[in-house]
Amino acid sequence: MLALEVEGLVKTFLVKRKPEGFKASVRSLLRPEWTEKTAVAGIRLKAEAGETLAFLGPNGAGKSTTIKMLTGILHPSSGHARVLGMVPWKERAALAFRIGAVFGQKSQLWYHLPPADTFELLSRMYELGRADYLRRRDELVERFELGPYMQTPVRKLSLGERMRCEIAAAFLHRPELLFLDEPTIGLDVIVKRRIRELIAERNREEGTTVFLTSHDPSDIEQLCRRAVVIHHGTVIFDAPVERLKREVLTCKTVRLKLRDGARLLEKLPGGVRAAEAGPSAWRLSVDTTTASIEDVLAAFVGHCAIEDMTIEDPPMEDVIRAVYEGKAGGRPAEEGTV
Template sequence: MFAIEVNDLRKEFKIQKTREGLKGAVRDLFNREYSQVTAVKDISFQINKGEICGYIGENGAGKSTTIKMLTGILVPTSGSIKVNGYIPYKEREAFVKGIGVVFGQRSQLWWDIGVIESFQLLKKVYRVSEADFKPRLSELVERLQLADLLNRPVRKLSLGQRMRCELAASLLHNPQIVFLDEPTIGLDIVVKTEIREFLKSMNQRYETTILLTTHDLQDIEALCSRVIMLDDGRIIYDGGLAELKEKWGKGKDIIMRFAEAVQLDRLRELTQGMDVHWSADDEGTARVWIPQNGANVSDVLSRVVGVMNIEDIKITETNTDDIVREIYKSGSAEVKSKPALQDDSAQAAEEKGVNSHA
């Protein structure tokens, strides 16, 4: 059985049109007009138990609407959902015992009381026994470093402190599935790293299924092996992150700084027969561009390192942010766009090499 199963899910909203001016406002009181907006358009996917899946898209793509349907907050217009074997909006009481939810911009903690009091209230809400609650709370307090925060009112916490407490609150009842909607929004890099490490360890220890919605693609790279990409309410990609990079990556750029002046002809001679493109930044620095699925980086380096005196090497490749940006520009994650990216990069690199050599 899948942890999450979605088939032909659709959500439509009625939005009232507003007329301009006082007359328009009066008319709106007695004769309202509505337009229909489809936020999620017949999407289907399944998530296995114990999987960490990234659910990404631009603003308005339908991510949060999907999460709200999966957690039972919204009722679908059509299609079917099963989460933990339950239909979320129909079997609310039994369903919520097996899920945890963190919305980055909303709080499930009570603002004016101590954190520990919020935890105690949530224990009663989820009907967690004292025997299960104590060891679970102790583990979360230790792992998320909450000992100094338990007696503070939530309103006195920094954003990073509050998000650590929100995570603990969502996990007090040891849910099988956790929905995270922008859990690291507005946090500094140190807190983000701590939260990512914690989520990875929880997933490995308890096989907790995690659906992560975020605009921070570093969260996706750190946590997810699979990504579902949404655009205008439709899924345009569902697969492995490594596969996405393989399809859309432009290649690798290796910058080498040599101990003395270097000639591009000599470097081209050393890598003859390889699909690489050399260019020069200055007389002592050269770079080689290797197309995606082209020559092996170690093979290229072995030919040069054994002959030339190299002081420094830097390897860069297309990052996930660039890949996702390109996909949204094209409106599709089909492989057909890849050759154009490679050809453009190869041509640019070759032209740069010719100009530098000249």
Template sequence: MTEPAIRIDSLRKVFRARERGAGLRGAARSLIRPVHREVVAVDRISFSIEPGERVAFVGPNGAGKSTTIKMLSGILQPDSGDVRVLGLVPWKERQRLGFRIGTVFGQRSQLWYHLPARDAFELLARIYELEPNEYRERLKSLIEAFDVGDLLDRPVRQLSLGQRMRCEIVASLLHRPEILFLDEPTIGLDVTAKSVIRDLVRDAAERDGSTVLLTSHDTGDMERVCDRVIVINEGRLILDCPVRDLRTEFIRRKMVTLLTAEEHVDLQLEGTAVVERAPYRTVLEIDTRRAAVGEVVQAALARTTLRDLTVEDPPLEEIVQEIYHNRDHWREAGPS
């Protein structure tokens, strides 16, 4: 039987936070007699990920996503529980593990701000002990896949955020990692850049057979890159299922924004609620159990001329809260 790429059993991490007293007198008292409180970042979560799986690890801010990634990559040591990544204990065997994993943190760069990306790639090749020929062949294939040939000799500071992120991912893939940890890789990117990054990550993982664990607030990242989703909230695992089940079971609403040729139009339609109305603009919330988006759009077209329309899922935080309130619907966390 194949050993999981990642196995977590009752993982827990607690941070101590100093409490500051109110007012000047309270602040002074806190300096003399500091009071600390415990903040449970990760609360006894358990799951496993098989080799080659692409898993989204999602939840609202403060849910424990980044803390978990840092424990899996060996940056943090858990307070209790057991972790195995490629059969290794991350914080005990961090150097060995580092040769077999790649990490991308959306808000932290592994490139040098004033130097060209090529210089960073060459240094990383030495760190990972790649043979010169192996490095050249690997870099050539990644340059073609990620279309970064014209970016390599420009200082990183001159790159757009989307261009830099493409170079960041190339850097993380140079040594053919068996697992790729992606922490908010599309944060701050525009719609086009997000789409490019998602497709590149998915294609690279499929090509190399890599395992992917991706944290994100963006449902687009989850749907375009991953096949499975693990949801945590307040440090606890509350759902583990295929991405397709998340959509069919919990995303039961769509937000449709209609820009109309007429200033005011009555667009109260079956299965919808008007949540915002302004001149030439109406926002509808569609209950997808009662009405399909296409049917609503067709009904709107019968009443007015549309200049534009957008269709969006509700924010991930709302979906997570709905999952949390309905967690008893799922008998046991685990992919079907």
């Protein structure tokens, strides 16, 4: 069964153009100039119920605009979409009962009240039966480990604690499809991992379809089975995440800071090259297809006096560039998906 079906979805905005300077401001006041900006340029996409789909792209690619059209927030300029069989912008309220949405930058928790109060409000909003609500709330509190935070005003929670509450709240009414727009933005590695585990668990146990946008390749690797990459408002890649990992996400960056006077290995292990080298700080590129990250770290930790070390995924821009350069062979939008 299809969870969503999108055909030729387009969204354009009129943007006021104003050159810099006071004179230009006055001119703009009298004779404003508008240009049409295309945020989404004919997206075509299908997703099966129960899928975990990563919707990727650089800033300004049209990810959030697409999600906003699929949740009924924005009306499209043209095109068609059906989410759970409904047209989002025409059947917004009915659809809202069956979907959930988490925006990393927009909270649905009440800032001055504890999450328990927002959960109460959401139970009324989604018209949950009392017994069902209490059972569901307790289940989510246990699985998301929210017990210590449920009675604390949201303003006093850390970002990680708040996001866990936020995502648990989005699952309260058992949405069939959950839209997550950068849910891990600004979170530390441990919290990110826990949030991914919890979302994956809901997908496994309740069959919730997950539609995720993120700039963090780890979100995609660990949570999603399919990746759709968009750029300039159109789909440029659509394939299983395994292929994206195999063909694009093959490189990790290791930053090393050595103690004073310490020296790096005489010879770098196979699959490792120095991208930047300084007297005590190094940026190394590790090709994970030829060297395991564990072996590389073991080699450095065993032989160098390390003061600090970080491991990073390639930035999304590099992923997009690799897709453009044809390193990954996903299907283009015109051929359809699934």
